[in-house]
Amino acid sequence: MKKNIFQLMMALVVTASFTGCSDDRIDYPLAAKADRSGWAITAVSSEQGDGSENTGLASAVLDGDVNTIWHTQYDPDHPGFPHWFVVDMKKPNKMISVDLTARQNNKNGFTKFKLEGSANGETWTNLGEFKFVPATITPQSFPVSSATGYQYLKFTALEGLSVHTFLAEMEVFVNE
Template identity: 45%
Template sequence: MKKIVLSLLTGIALLTASCDKAESILFEDKSTAIKADKTTWTATADSETPDGAENTGKASAVLDNNIATYWHTDYTVTNPDYPHWVLIDMKKESKLVAVVVTNRQAATPNRSGMKKFNLEGSTNGTTFTSLGTFNFAITNDPQTFPVSSANAYRYIKLTATESQTGTTKHTFLAEIDVFTVK
């Protein structure tokens, strides 16, 4: 009986300790989730790099499975300030498990993009439900953000609400991936 109580208390202590970890998690057991195929998806944004300003910068870059390309908000003449958003149409409703966000790649992780963002889901692209507010770390590694799988959504909206520097007006992302319920 003492062994069972000790094991139970150890398990609770480990579970409690894990609550203090970063907001992003990695799924070790992918048995209940699958990476969604984004080949037919589309992306739009509040702002994009204008044609000819650089060789990438369009919202569609977050869906091309290439971390060398990236969505970048306009930083030329208009240089709009935060918040910035990118909207993904997954073409069909799915129950989400997590959203994986990858920063624009750099020799050292890029320090001038977003610091905080909101995730929202929608069935119609007009009315949105909050899936959470998250902190974005300065890293080149993909960051996984768990969301509730209680409802299915067709659209995902990521809204960058704050910059890492507090003064930079633009933001950027290399990829957005989604894990859904199998």
């Protein structure tokens, strides 16, 4: 049931993104979770690895474990906003939405962020600015246009309830 509702919502997002197309024969695809195997973090503004498993490193957002997190630096420095990381998805993806899962044991995370896409990791296209609820521990979905395929995805936390930023997981849904 939950999957069917999600697919219906994503079909509406896709339909809205094609408004104005002259070709009325377009087959509107359904959303599918992108395969993250091989994906890598290629750049990060700040991270605080503690040496145990993946906690603190930006790569934690791609490991499938909500108990490991990306955490911006807190020792010895406390850099302020913005905080960001770049994901190399290894091939262009026509993204429909990006799901973010908050840290499970701290409600003081970021509250506003933006997403950007790039074909080459150098020139960026704004995919939108969004509000995030750090107290919500289930995935939060943010629709983006699927009109262009991007190989790189940049996440930038813009504001928050503390100087630090942390995030448990990032999933990307694509046209299939």
